[in-house]
Amino acid sequence: MAIVDLSTMAINHIDAKALHSWAKRSVAELSLRRAELNQLNVFPVPDADTGSNMAHTMEAAVAEADKGGDVAEALAVGSVRGARGNSGMVLSQVLRAVADSSADSLIDSHTLVNALKLAVELVDRAIATPVEGTVVSVLKAAAVAAEEAFEHSDALVDVLRATCDEAVKALANTPSQLKVLRDAGVVDAGGAGLVILLECLLAEVTETEQREGIAIPETIFELEVVFFYRGDIDKLEAAISGLGDSLVIARASEQEANVHIHSPRAGEVIEKAFAAGAVSNLRLEVLPARGVQQEQLADASPKVFVATRDTEMAKLFASIGASLYSAGMTLGEDDIFVGKPGGLNLGDAQVVAVSSNVEAIAALSVYAPGPDAASTMAEVAGGMRVDKPSDETVGAIIACCNDLLQQGGEQLTILTSLTLDTDQLSRQLGVEVIVVNIPGLRTEIGVE
Incomplete structure (x- = not known):
C-alpha cells in the first residue's frame, strides 16, 4: 500500500455542507457529554447546567441553519437567539465570529485564525469582567495557537490540530488559574465545551479529507488519560512523558497535580502512575482515530x-x-x-x-x-469477578459494586456509558475505582 504524505495533500477548506455537518456533530457530542459538563460546572455558580446550556445553544443554531441560507450566518443568528447561560453566550459569540470572518460559509485556515481572534474580542466585549481559568483562557490559547500554526502551514487540518492541542493544555491549566476549580478538583466546564467543539471540527475536516480521496493507510487509536496525582511529580513526568503526547501536568502544589496525556499505551501510563504515587479521579476517553505512516507502526506490530x-x-x-x-x-x-x-x-x-x-x-x-x-x-x-447492574443508573451501579466487594477486592473497573465521579465512588466504596466511558455500552463491573 502506498504511503500518502498528508501534509502535502491536506484540504485547505471546508464548505457550507461540511460546516453544517460540524454543527450537527457538535450537537450530538455536547448532548452525549451533557452530564459530564454539568458535573464540572462550579463557576461562576455551581448550578450544574453548562452542558445543558451549550447543547441547547448549539441545537438552536442548527435549527436556524436547517431553514436554509448562509450556514455560518444562520448558526450565528440561531445561537445568539437561543443562547442560554454564560457558556451559551460565549458559544454564540464564537459562531458570530465565524460568520463575520467567512464568505459563503467557506472555512480555511486563514478564516479560522481570524475567527478565533475576533471571538476573543467579542467575548471580552460581552463579559464585563473576564476571569482567567475559564473558557476565556481556553479561547485565547486556541486563538494564539492557530495564529502560530498558520505561520508554518496553511493546511486547515494542521492548524486545527495545533489549535486543539493547545486548547486541551489550556483547559488542563484552568484549575491552577482559578481557586474554585482547584478546590473542586475539576477543569472549567465552558472551556471543556469549547474543546469539544474544536475537536468536532477537527474530526469533520479529517473525514472531509477521506471523502475527497486522500488515502490514510493505517490508523492508531489513543486514549485521553486524566487523573489527579499525589507524589513525586518529577518522577511521574519522567515515567510517562515518552508514552504519548499532549502531556500537561497542572500542579496544585509541589506534591499534587492534575495530569492529562493522550496515549496509545494508556495501560502503561496508568500502571506507571500508580507505581509512582497515589492516583485518584481517573478518567479515560477514546480519542478520534489518527492517521500514521507505516514506518511508525513497524516497532509496535x-x-x-x-x-x-x-x-x-x-x-x-x-x-x-x-x-x-x-x-x-x-x-x-x-x-x-x-x-x-x-x-x-x-x-x-x-x-x-x-x-x-x-x-x-x-x-x-x-x-x-x-x-x-x-x-x-x-x-x-x-481472577476478576464480573457483574452487570440491574439497570443503567448510578444507584444500580453502586449496588452492584457493593455486592461484588462483599467477597473482597482492591480495585474496581467500571465500563459504562454513564458519567461517574470516580473520586466520590472511591471514597464511598473504600477501594480504587477506574471508570472507562464507552458510548452506548451496557455497564460492566469487574473487581480484582
Missing part, C-alpha cells in the same frame, strides 16, 4: 488480537495494544487471542478465554512479550 463488533470497544482495545481479529485471518503460534473463541478459526494462536469486556481489558493491560504472556493474561482475567 501487535501480537494480541480481540474480536468485537462494537466500534468504540475496538478503539479502546487498539489503544491498549490489541489488533482487531476478523474472519479469515491467519494467526501463528506466537499470537494471542483474547475473547470468546467459540466458532472462530484461530489456527495455532494461544487463547485467553474471557467472557466480558472488563476481563479482556484486564488481560490486555498486563500483556508483555514473552513465553509466559498468555498464561499471565489468563491468570489476571480469571
Whole structure:
C-alpha cells in the first residue's frame, strides 16, 4: 500500500455542507457529554447546567441553519437567539465570529485564525469582567495557537490540530488559574465545551479529507488519560512523558497535580502512575482515530488480537495494544487471542478465554512479550469477578459494586456509558475505582 504524505495533500477548506455537518456533530457530542459538563460546572455558580446550556445553544443554531441560507450566518443568528447561560453566550459569540470572518460559509485556515481572534474580542466585549481559568483562557490559547500554526502551514487540518492541542493544555491549566476549580478538583466546564467543539471540527475536516480521496493507510487509536496525582511529580513526568503526547501536568502544589496525556499505551501510563504515587479521579476517553505512516507502526506490530463488533470497544482495545481479529485471518503460534473463541478459526494462536469486556481489558493491560504472556493474561482475567447492574443508573451501579466487594477486592473497573465521579465512588466504596466511558455500552463491573 502506498504511503500518502498528508501534509502535502491536506484540504485547505471546508464548505457550507461540511460546516453544517460540524454543527450537527457538535450537537450530538455536547448532548452525549451533557452530564459530564454539568458535573464540572462550579463557576461562576455551581448550578450544574453548562452542558445543558451549550447543547441547547448549539441545537438552536442548527435549527436556524436547517431553514436554509448562509450556514455560518444562520448558526450565528440561531445561537445568539437561543443562547442560554454564560457558556451559551460565549458559544454564540464564537459562531458570530465565524460568520463575520467567512464568505459563503467557506472555512480555511486563514478564516479560522481570524475567527478565533475576533471571538476573543467579542467575548471580552460581552463579559464585563473576564476571569482567567475559564473558557476565556481556553479561547485565547486556541486563538494564539492557530495564529502560530498558520505561520508554518496553511493546511486547515494542521492548524486545527495545533489549535486543539493547545486548547486541551489550556483547559488542563484552568484549575491552577482559578481557586474554585482547584478546590473542586475539576477543569472549567465552558472551556471543556469549547474543546469539544474544536475537536468536532477537527474530526469533520479529517473525514472531509477521506471523502475527497486522500488515502490514510493505517490508523492508531489513543486514549485521553486524566487523573489527579499525589507524589513525586518529577518522577511521574519522567515515567510517562515518552508514552504519548499532549502531556500537561497542572500542579496544585509541589506534591499534587492534575495530569492529562493522550496515549496509545494508556495501560502503561496508568500502571506507571500508580507505581509512582497515589492516583485518584481517573478518567479515560477514546480519542478520534489518527492517521500514521507505516514506518511508525513497524516497532509496535501487535501480537494480541480481540474480536468485537462494537466500534468504540475496538478503539479502546487498539489503544491498549490489541489488533482487531476478523474472519479469515491467519494467526501463528506466537499470537494471542483474547475473547470468546467459540466458532472462530484461530489456527495455532494461544487463547485467553474471557467472557466480558472488563476481563479482556484486564488481560490486555498486563500483556508483555514473552513465553509466559498468555498464561499471565489468563491468570489476571480469571481472577476478576464480573457483574452487570440491574439497570443503567448510578444507584444500580453502586449496588452492584457493593455486592461484588462483599467477597473482597482492591480495585474496581467500571465500563459504562454513564458519567461517574470516580473520586466520590472511591471514597464511598473504600477501594480504587477506574471508570472507562464507552458510548452506548451496557455497564460492566469487574473487581480484582
